[in-house]
Amino acid sequence: MDEDILQDFLVEAGELYENLNEQLVELEHNPLDASLLNAIFRSFHTIKGGAGFIGVTPLIELCHRAENLFDKIRNGERQYSSENADVILQAYDSVGVMLHSLQLGERVLEDVDPVLLAALDAAVKGTEMPVSAVAPASAASVKLKLPDGVDMDADISDEEFEALLNQRDQLITHEPTTKPVATTSPTAVPAGLDPDGEISEAEFEAMLASLNAGKTAQESALDAARAVGVLPTPSAVVEEVVAPVAKLPAPVKPNKLMNKPSEEVESTVRVDTKRLDEIMNLVGELVLVRNRLLNLRSTLQNEEIAAAVANLDHVTMDLQASVMKTRMQPVKKVFGRFPRVIRDLARKLGKEIDLEMLGEETDLDKNLVEALADPLVHLVRNAVDHGVEMPEDRIKAGKPRIGKLVLAAQQEGDHILLTITDDGKGMDAALLRRKAVEKGLVDEVTAAQLDDKAAFDLILLPGFSTKTEITDVSGRGVGMDVVKSTITKLNGGIDIYSVMGEGTRFNIRVPLTLAILPTLMVGIGAFNYAIPLTAVQEIFDYDAAQTNKIDGRMMVRLRVRSIPLYFMREWLSPSTHGGDLDHSKVVIVNVGMAVIGLIVDHVRGQEEVVIKPLGTKLQGAKGYAGATITGDGRIALILDLPGMMSRF
Amino acid sequence: MSVGNLFDTSSNAVDDQEYEGAYLRCVLFQLDAEKYGINVQRVREVLRVGEIRPVPGSPFDVLGVINVRGVIVTVLDTRQFFKLYSGPITDLSRIIIIEQQDQVLGLLVDEVEEVRDIQESRIDSVGTLSDDSNNRMIQGIAHIASEGVIIIIEPEKFFDGFNVGHGVGVPASSVIDSGDDDLF
Incomplete structure (x- = not known):
């Protein structure tokens, strides 16, 4: 199984799956909405197609039936009754389970619950729920499996795939079709004629052989003969070969043609979020360079430079906004x-x-x-x-x-x-x-x-x-x-x-975004630290007269409360004790349900910072939510208050 | 500033003796009295020492973090790994940025000398002199007639072990850099 293709499939199927959720619920309110029915039909069809491509049989089984049911519903042959809705939603859920296990790295999925398959079959046929045991039994025995030796990566065209599935359906239901010739022949034709058909004749033959295993010996012999012979030996076969070719371009099944990916105009590109983060990072750097230039502009007093810097200023701002937008959903x-x-x-x-x-x-x-x-x-x-x-x-x-x-x-x-x-x-x-x-x-x-x-x-x-x-x-x-x-x-x-x-x-x-954090920048010792602004309640000057030592812990009186104090200098470098606290400030913060006071040396002001992860070996460091680079190019550590408390 | 710009690898790159067989291209640096070599493929760049921001509460071998074009990089006190006393930072001091997959680390060294090709046949395994932790940092020793011993180190080892010195916290930033896209 090609991992790249699988990943692409998972992304695409995941999106379809999400949309289906909404569409299915909406359908219950408007069961006759044709465009909605078509959309749902197409989604199941596309997931099935992708599943066929990577060879996930249980998923194909499920989506194929769901698709058939919706085909009937949109043609008015069946109703989207609440019974049918229950079955469909159940099928939808197991599609989700399968996609999820694929995403978790499982590559061999369990078979679909035969009861669910039977219920789907019954819904397609329009009979009541638990039909005869024949249907599930045969569904289990006649599996659509690519035979050994067939290259999974080989392309198989939509038509071939459809035809294979339809053929299998007939095997299962044993329903006499009105035009058996017309239904079987498309399998043979595209091998020679379809432009997408990269599948070799031998492979195709093998595939047919395995499919036909359920048929009688004579039948399969005949089929084999048909398959080998795109060769027009019996005149009847010639007709088979020719007829569908004429049919294909005709809008017999417009839905199927619409569904071809080649006909969709792509206006979006998938981008790894890591790449967006990189761009965000670089834009952040650009902003810093701009800030430095803005400082220089005022010292240099050169008009031309001033104009160019002003221009850069605008472009940078727009760029920053645009990059932010790419991360938005x-x-x-x-x-x-x-x-x-x-x-x-x-x-x-x-x-x-x-x-x-x-x-x-x-x-x-x-x-x-x-x-x-x-x-x-x-x-x-x-x-x-x-x-x-x-x-x-x-x-x-x-x-x-x-x-x-x-x-x-x-x-x-x-x-x-x-x-x-x-x-x-x-x-x-x-x-x-x-x-x-x-x-x-x-x-x-x-x-x-x-x-x-x-x-x-x-x-x-x-x-x-x-x-x-x-x-x-x-x-x-x-x-x-x-x-x-x-x-x-x-x-x-x-x-x-x-x-x-x-x-x-x-x-x-x-x-709006997690990338930028409003903080209060404080100075402790020679270094700057950023405290998330949402936690900050108030700031006032430290006054030793307002403090008490209660049960071994320093507390500060604030209006009618006493609030425990934490001396940041001691926490950050335990060797420095006491020292001059005359010009220190108290920053009152919320940590969870508690309110505490942090003693810092300086309060530098409010600053919006870009959060960057700390480097290797420091990623789990308690007490820090990350680091940031301040306007002057220096590093400030962002405090994580709950983590810090646990280290105190 | 890349290694390629920093060192002229065309001259001096080949050992003066006759040259045959596979070789290992190394960045040579000085640490205390000894000369060390590190596989050049693992070195991303060599930087002058700017401000190293200490991170209180970090593991003992971490000097702090630096800003490398907007990315925060951890700098290790390389002397600690070889059981040497910490030395002063001088004009000759450099930070060698090494990388392994997505991770980068800075190694503070006393001096970076040159890039040199060392014949692999000249590199002897250190064997099991002892199972000291710093011994595991050493890949081998090259004896070069003209200048004695070059200790070849294994950069992977710097990324190993004692990652977090004080328990695993979940900083808020972990929300930011998770690129996972869970669709379900």
Whole structure:
């Protein structure tokens, strides 16, 4: 199996697979949408074609049947009933499983569940679900296998492949075809005539022989004779050979022609993200050079140089923006999976839910798109499970029977705001307070002091779950705190709003890109360090009079609280003790749920930095999120506060 | 600044004695009193020593990091590997950037001399004098009549072992450089 081809296939099939997800759910709403049906048909067809190319038999089996079913549906011979939808979605899921195992490096896949194949066959035939045992049995016995000795890499044309599959189908179903001659002949013809046909006659013959193994001896002998003889011995065969040639260019099956990759106009290029990172890196360097030139311009006072530098300034800015854009992907990539998630979940729970998605075309950084997928899935599942009520309860509460879930994305300055809103029962702040106390997460006094908004935040604590029973949907209490920490890691934030009886809204704010991090640059000793700005609460002058030593730890009084202090100089070089702290500053930061004060020598100001990984041997170094290069070309280390705390 | 520009490899490149058989092209450098050679194919470039930014809490053999055209490169205190005392950085000090697959490392050395072809037949294995860790850094020893001993080192060994001196953390930057494209 050619690895390069396989990888290309996986990328292409992966995209089709993702699109199918959305299309299939949409189809349930518009089962007669012809263009949608065609699109789905084509997707299965293309995946099948690719699978045939790399020789993944189970995948071919599956896609071929799905394709056949959709062929019937779009021709109006079958309906996309909810029974058929269940079978198709099941098939779709196993396509996903197979693609996933291929991606994980498995090269020999398990056979498809014969029950699923039978169900698909039954759906194609239009009979009821579990048909006779004959179909699955024969499906298992007559496999489309390339015989040994056939070069897997040899090209086989679409037509040949189709014909092989169709032929096999006939073997399985034993249905008398109206024109057996016309259906078998295309297999023989392209070998000699198709321009794409690089397959040798011998190979082709062997292939046919293996296919025909299921036929009677006489039949296969006849077929072999046909195959060997593109030779026109019996006059009947001559007709077979000629007829399909005339047919091919005619638009008998326009879908098949449309599907040929050669006819698609490619306007995109696939690029490895590593390469984009390299470009980003170099652009970052260019920006630094420009900054130096801008400094020089003011000292040199030469008009011509000034004009050229101003020009460079503009070009660099545009270049930076363009490169950033190449890393952007529409939020749709994440949102796309939700219709299916919600459909399945709502069906399982017996709820009725309408999903509305807004701002799907909003772009954000590719890495963010991937990182956000899991937290969002979790929130959506929660909204369906805990938020939206059962239809009867909704009617009792005077709400429309069908619940509503809105997923929205929009850009807000240098941030993206994602909201998940449901019109369900809302959260009970009093209940949350009580639960938190019961679970020992907060004490009673603190709980009583929390306002409603803060009470909602309790669900983000580790170990909090209001469902007493564990379901496989949600409610294991390991979700929300993971959501919170994932979003924090992305330098984002999460806000919860809820009104009893009216619904709940989750607001998630994340930066547009992960490549640039807003930081507070501080000086400790001779060196600069960058603290992620999202963690910084406030900064004030160090005043020894405001500190106390409590239980062996230095604390600073800040309004009505005492906050533990960490002396950065000691942490960074334990040999230096004490020293002059007169002009030091205290930077108050949030680390997880805790608030601490860092003592630094200087505060240099706010700076947006490009995060670069530390070099070899330092990649796992605790306390650092990476390094960056400051405007003067020097290196500043970016602090990772939770990591730093664990080292203190 | 590449090695090719730095050294004129046409002259001096061949050992003065009659020349036959396979040879190893090496960058020769000085460390304390000894002369070392490193396979030129593993050397990406040789840099003058600029500012080396220390990384508090890093393994003992790491001097710090430098900025090589926008990429952060770790610099090792090469003397540590050969159980020598750390020496001062002088005008002659250089950082040899070596590479292995995607990884790069800087080696701080006292002086870089030249690029030299050394006949492989002249390189003797050091055998098992001891199983010291620094012994494993050494690929062999070449005896050259005119100038004595050249210690040939194995650059791979610098990338090995004691990567993280203090536990494995998950820095936020790991989110950035993951190029994996998980479609499912």
